[in-house]
Amino acid sequence: MGTHTGVAWYTVGQRRGLGLSVGVPQYVLEVDARRNTLVVGGQEDLLRRRLRLGRVNWIVPTPLPAAATVRVRHAAPDVPAVLHADGPDRVRVEFCEPQRAAAPGQAVAFYDGDRVLGGGIIEDACWSGEEMNENGRP
Numbered sequence: 001m002g003t004h005t006g007v008a009w010y011t012v013g014q015r016r017g018l019g020l021s022v023g024v025p026q027y028v029l030e031v032d033a034r035r036n037t038l039v040v041g042g043q044e045d046l047l048r049r050r051l052r053l054g055r056v057n058w059i060v061p062t063p064l065p066a067a068a069t070v071r072v073r074h075a076a077p078d079v080p081a082v083l084h085a086d087g088p089d090r091v092r093v094e095f096c097e098p099q100r101a102a103a104p105g106q107a108v109a110f111y112d113g114d115r116v117l118g119g120g121i122i123e124d125a126c127w128s129g130e131e132m133n134e135n136g137r138p
Contacts, residue, residue, distance in 0.1 A: 007033045013046055013101030031103075047098035053091045053108055053120030060117045064091070068110045068117060072102045078111055091120055 004010065009017075014028045018040065027046055030039035051072075062068075064085040069078035070093055079099060086092040093108065102108075102125045109119040 004038055007031050007036055007038060010038055012103035027101075046101045048100075048102040048125040049095055049098045050126040051093040051095075051102055051108065051122050052086060052124040053093060054089060054123045056089050056091050056118060056120035058118040060112070060115060062110075062112075062117050066117075068112055070095070071109045071111070072099060072106060072122075083110060089120075090123075 004018075010028050010031055012028055012031060015025055018026055018028070020026045020040065024042055026040045027043060028038055029041045029045050032039070062083070064083055066083050068081060068083055070081040070083075071078050080096040082094045082096075084092040084094065091110075102122060104122050104124065106122045107119060108122060110117040
């Protein structure tokens with residue numbers, strides 16, 4: 001669709017500064033530094049149904065699967081989700097409703113009411129229509 005000034009200057013969910021004119025607003029959906037590419041699409045394409053987290057740290061040991069509220073970004077609201085074991089130090093998060101612009105590298109926290117259960121780092125995020133395979137990949 002076009003060229004960019006370097007993947008370091010873009011974040012998932014970004015709309016401004018893309019230099020695209022395709023009739024509808026476009027957003028950064030994915031940043032692939034290894035291939036020096038950006039994936040762009042419409043606002044609905046930002047929705048994520050599932051996340052795979054690594055480097056999970058439990059503050060309160062929690063048997064899985066477990067219902068919890070999850071916060072993807074510091075200023076974002078807590079949203080209901082179900083947490084599933086996905087290997088050692090890994091958790092799969094399944095949102096009750098798809099969430100916007102969750103991206104690899106972001107921190108995620110799990111809550112039970114006001115009590116912090118733990119958290120981890122997003123490794124993979126599935127778009128709302130995708131399924132993860134046995135390796136947790138879309």
